[in-house]
Amino acid sequence: MTEYTPKQGLMKPNLDVGIVGYGAYVPRYRIPAKEISKMWTGGVGGVPIQEKAVNGLDEDVITMSIEAARNTLDRARIDPRQIRAVWVGSESHPYAVKPSSATVAEAIGAVPNTQAADWEFACKAGTEAMQAAIAFVGSGMAQYALSIGMDTAQGRPGDALEYTAAAGGAAVLIGPAAEAVAVINGSYSFVTDTPDFWRRAHANYPSHGDRFTGEPAYFKHVMGAAEALMEALDRTSADYDWAVFHQPNAKFPQRVAKQLGFKPEQIAPGLLSPRIGNTYSGSTMIGLTAILDIAEPGDRILMVSYGSGAGSDAFDLRVTDKIEEVRDRATTTETYISRRTEIDYATYSRFRDKLKMS
Amino acid sequence: MNVSIIGIGQTEVKELWDTSIRHLAWYAIEAALDDAHTTDIDAIYVGNMLAGALSKQNHLGALVADFAGLRGIEAVTVEAADASGGAALRQAVLAVKSGLVKTALAVGVEKMTDATGAPVTAAVASALDADYEAAHGLTMAGAAALLMRRYMHEYGLDVADFAGFSVNAHANGADNPLAMFRNRLKAERFTGGPLVADPVTLFDAAPMGDGAAAVIVTSHERAMDMVPVPVQIAGSAIATDTLALHDRKDVVWLRAAEQSAKRALEKAGVSPDGVDLFELHDSFTIMAALSLEAAGFAERGRGWELAKNGAIGRNGRIPISTFGGLKARGNPLGATGVYQVVEAARQLRGEAGDCQVDGAKVALTQNLGGMGGTAVTHVLKVE
Amino acid sequence: MEVSRNWRLQEQRYKLVGETCDSCGVKLFPPRDVCLECEAPAYELFTFTGLGEVFSYTTIYDAPAGFENTAPYTVALVKLAEGPLVTAQLTDIDQEDVHIGMPVEMVTRKLRADGPEGMIVYGYKFRPSVETAVA
Numbered sequence: 042m043t044e045y046t047p048k049q050g051l052m053k054p055n056l057d058v059g060i061v062g063y064g065a066y067v068p069r070y071r072i073p074a075k076e077i078s079k080m081w082t083g084g085v086g087g088v089p090i091q092e093k094a095v096n097g098l099d100e101d102v103i104t105m106s107i108e109a110a111r112n113t114l115d116r117a118r119i120d121p122r123q124i125r126a127v128w129v130g131s132e133s134h135p136y137a138v139k140p141s142s143a144t145v146a147e148a149i150g151a152v153p154n155t156q157a158a159d160w161e162f163a164c165k166a167g168t169e170a171m172q173a174a175i176a177f178v179g180s181g182m183a184q185y186a187l188s189i190g191m192d193t194a195q196g197r198p199g200d201a202l203e204y205t206a207a208a209g210g211a212a213v214l215i216g217p218a219a220e221a222v223a224v225i226n227g228s229y230s231f232v233t234d235t236p237d238f239w240r241r242a243h244a245n246y247p248s249h250g251d252r253f254t255g256e257p258a259y260f261k262h263v264m265g266a267a268e269a270l271m272e273a274l275d276r277t278s279a280d281y282d283w284a285v286f287h288q289p290n291a292k293f294p295q296r297v298a299k300q301l302g303f304k305p306e307q308i309a310p311g312l313l314s315p316r317i318g319n320t321y322s323g324s325t326m327i328g329l330t331a332i333l334d335i336a337e338p339g340d341r342i343l344m345v346s347y348g349s350g351a352g353s354d355a356f357d358l359r360v361t362d363k364i365e366e367v368r369d370r371a372t373t374t375e376t377y378i379s380r381r382t383e384i385d386y387a388t389y390s391r392f393r394d395k396l397k398m399s
Numbered sequence: 400m401n402v403s404i405i406g407i408g409q410t411e412v413k414e415l416w417d418t419s420i421r422h423l424a425w426y427a428i429e430a431a432l433d434d435a436h437t438t439d440i441d442a443i444y445v446g447n448m449l450a451g452a453l454s455k456q457n458h459l460g461a462l463v464a465d466f467a468g469l470r471g472i473e474a475v476t477v478e479a480a481d482a483s484g485g486a487a488l489r490q491a492v493l494a495v496k497s498g499l500v501k502t503a504l505a506v507g508v509e510k511m512t513d514a515t516g517a518p519v520t521a522a523v524a525s526a527l528d529a530d531y532e533a534a535h536g537l538t539m540a541g542a543a544a545l546l547m548r549r550y551m552h553e554y555g556l557d558v559a560d561f562a563g564f565s566v567n568a569h570a571n572g573a574d575n576p577l578a579m580f581r582n583r584l585k586a587e588r589f590t591g592g593p594l595v596a597d598p599v600t601l602f603d604a605a606p607m608g609d610g611a612a613a614v615i616v617t618s619h620e621r622a623m624d625m626v627p628v629p630v631q632i633a634g635s636a637i638a639t640d641t642l643a644l645h646d647r648k649d650v651v652w653l654r655a656a657e658q659s660a661k662r663a664l665e666k667a668g669v670s671p672d673g674v675d676l677f678e679l680h681d682s683f684t685i686m687a688a689l690s691l692e693a694a695g696f697a698e699r700g701r702g703w704e705l706a707k708n709g710a711i712g713r714n715g716r717i718p719i720s721t722f723g724g725l726k727a728r729g730n731p732l733g734a735t736g737v738y739q740v741v742e743a744a745r746q747l748r749g750e751a752g753d754c755q756v757d758g759a760k761v762a763l764t765q766n767l768g769g770m771g772g773t774a775v776t777h778v779l780k781v782e
Numbered sequence: 783m784e785v786s787r788n789w790r791l792q793e794q795r796y797k798l799v800g801e802t803c804d805s806c807g808v809k810l811f812p813p814r815d816v817c818l819e820c821e822a823p824a825y826e827l828f829t830f831t832g833l834g835e836v837f838s839y840t841t842i843y844d845a846p847a848g849f850e851n852t853a854p855y856t857v858a859l860v861k862l863a864e865g866p867l868v869t870a871q872l873t874d875i876d877q878e879d880v881h882i883g884m885p886v887e888m889v890t891r892k893l894r895a896d897g898p899e900g901m902i903v904y905g906y907k908f909r910p911s912v913e914t915a916v917a
Contacts, residue, residue: 517848517849521848531794536845536893540844541840541857545840545859549838551839552838599840643812643869644866645859646814650837650859
């Protein structure tokens with residue numbers, strides 16, 4: 042066997058593609074981590090983030106995806122009937138069987154000449170859908186493909202993940218590079234069977250391997266994908282203006298950024314977990330939309346997701362002149378994050394359906 | 400042909416846990432037959448709104464006729480939400496007027512307590528537009544609240560401005576042994592009522608209860624031979640409006656109520672000034688205010704004033720809810736319209752006891768379905 | 783289980799598709815096929831922007847079956863920018879800020895769910911725009 046190099050693994054479609062529209066969504070409710078620690082540890086000890094976003098009683102992955110998709114279309118200003126795929130990545134689809142994506146497609150007017158499917162790969166289901174959308178458009182099969190990463194993540198009461206498992210996400214519309222606000226120069230996927238986190242069918246809450254979620258899981262895969270993509274494209278951390286990594290908490294993305302040679306200011310605008318928590322499938326993508334909201338034409342962005350189980354998708358993007366034109370056509374990520382209504386643990390319990398009613 | 404009332408009957412209105420819907424109807428019919436001294440009935444029109452939903456019982460025409468020992472006669476149900484009772488009487492009047500039916504009986508019956516709680520609230524909300532109102536969680540009280548809030552906004556009013564309606568209803572209900580609530584309500588307590596649908600409180604909203612009422616009608620000519628004081632149905636009219644509030648160009652105006660009142664009064668040759676009492680559909684205080692305006696007793700936007708200046712009291716310019724109205728007598732939805740007519744007939748016969756409006760000769764009754772999508776008006780008079 | 787019924791209303795519930803009257807130009811929501819204004823046939827579809835303002839509102843404490851889990855909730859008559867009134871819930875509101883004349887925009891939310899195993903019904907609600915909520 043010949044030697045295998047990252048260059049061989051670089052994914053780049055035949056046609057140049059990019060992000061032609063994007064949109065975020067974060068529900069308005071926040072529960073401070075201290076409110077959770079008050080419940081389970083008497084408020085003693087540190088907390089992994091400041092607060093997390095919580096969906097309201099009438100929100101789920103479908104409603105949140107619809108809003109992010111509408112924001113995306115407001116920016117892209119295309120005829121939704123030209124969209125050939127509506128793909129929603131999530132680990133909290135409201136139905137076990139019945140596609141969230143079909144409802145989203147119907148609501149945005151993309152039906153009936155479209156693909157619709159739900160994706161699941163823990164926290165990287167959204168970028169998984171992005172990879173597929175790149176291929177779909179890059180092959181010439183479709184003019185546009187919409188990929189969404191959105192979650193209303195579950196955290197077992199009292200578990201470490203309860204502090205961070207949050208609600209929110211983002212959508213990106215992949216289309217021709219000529220129309221893009223950010224061109225995608227290439228991507229790289231890195232997957233192994235690493236059992237760091239899982240949820241069995243019909244289980245309400247996920248289980249995880251505690252510290253096993255760190256080095257062999259998050260760090261190995263994020264580093265693996267990021268280093269391979271940069272090597273394949275002959276880039277270093279210094280070539281990027283911005284970087285965004287999956288954010289299961291505040292610490293992991295900062296540490297992985299440092300290990301890859303990124304400075305804190307390069308990841309600052311996309312580092313949202315301290316303020317909204319880990320939005321799972323939405324986490325990396327909403328970090329990207331936050332960056333696009335402030336990026337300048339010509340800026341380079343490295344984006345690396347992580348999904349337990351485990352894998353990472355890494356993307357290399359270059360922002361175009363079009364960004365300035367479309368940015369203000371829809372609500373910014375920061376505006377959603379600033380819209381904030383604090384709730385207590387009791388309200389959180391009701392909103393998250395944790396009260397035993399029967 | 401003129402049509403007159405020869406028999407009336409009613410049950411008390413309350414939570415009658417041990418009484419079934421067929422018994423309720425029968426007790427009212429039995430009382431009316433006794434009152435008319437006849438069992439010679441040719442047709443029964445049953446007014447009912449919720450038997451199918453709450454008692455899992457439709458087909459009330461046959462059930463009621465059978466249970467009353469009147470098997471074989473014509474009997475059907477008439478449904479127009481909480482205007483069902485009034486609409487049933489209207490059918491009885493039309494039947495007699497047509498000459499095809501000699502004596503007709505209208506019975507309004509509602510059995511609310513075969514179910515309780517949220518399913519009842521949902522069933523009552525079926526009077527609204529199911530696809531575009533109830534599907535969004537709107538309830539009957541909620542719809543009244545939307546009306547009340549807008550009315551208050553347009554005319555610069557407070558909740559306290561509606562107190563007089565409930566105070567009057569409870570004062571009259573206190574004198575009616577058949578009323579659901581016989582307690583008096585103090586005006587100063589009115590604004591502190593438990594919220595049902597803000598700004599509507601329990602003190603605005605009529606309580607729903609079980610009940611049945613019956614009226615027997617025949618031609619005036621026959622009536623004169625049969626009973627000492629036939630009460631003439633001098634005017635009778637039904638009008639309709641959009642079911643949903645959102646479809647109304649003029650949300651704070653009950654157009655069907657206006658039209659049906661106008662037609663009925665015209666038919667009777669009576670003007671609002673000639674009306675001695677008005678049994679109106681005070682399902683909520685706002686409906687009382689709007690009904691007074693629609694029927695011509697107050698200018699647009701000024702119906703609420705009548706509750707402030709004593710005009711609606713027993714000795715006032717236009718007494719309303721003289722036996723307590725829906726608010727204190729109780730609101731057995733599909734039976735309510737027949738109760739109104741029974742009560743008006745008692746007034747005109749001079750048999751209203753402590754509730755008597757002195758010298759009453761002409762009475763107006765108006766029964767509304769939902770938020771006034773249906774309005775049934777009757778003008779009753781005695782010589 | 784009102785599967786087909788809710789499915790039938792999706793155009794209205796998801797996108798506020800109403801009608802416009804050819805004869806008098808009035809915009810109709812909900813669609814009603816016969817013009818509310820001039821009684822002429824009105825079959826031409828018209829999609830509303832979803833912008834409007836609160837015309838009246840109420841907070842419902844005594845909820846009907848199917849809505850108990852979300853009570854208390856606020857239902858409004860919203861006057862759409864194109865003319866008609868629509869009955870819908872308000873969401874993402876602070877109760878004390880709601881007032882007649884408050885500008886709102888349409889969002890798609892869960893209207894109700896038929897228990898843990900039944901259908902989830904989605905449809906329009908209205909909220910203050912995110913920008914105003916932040917300002």
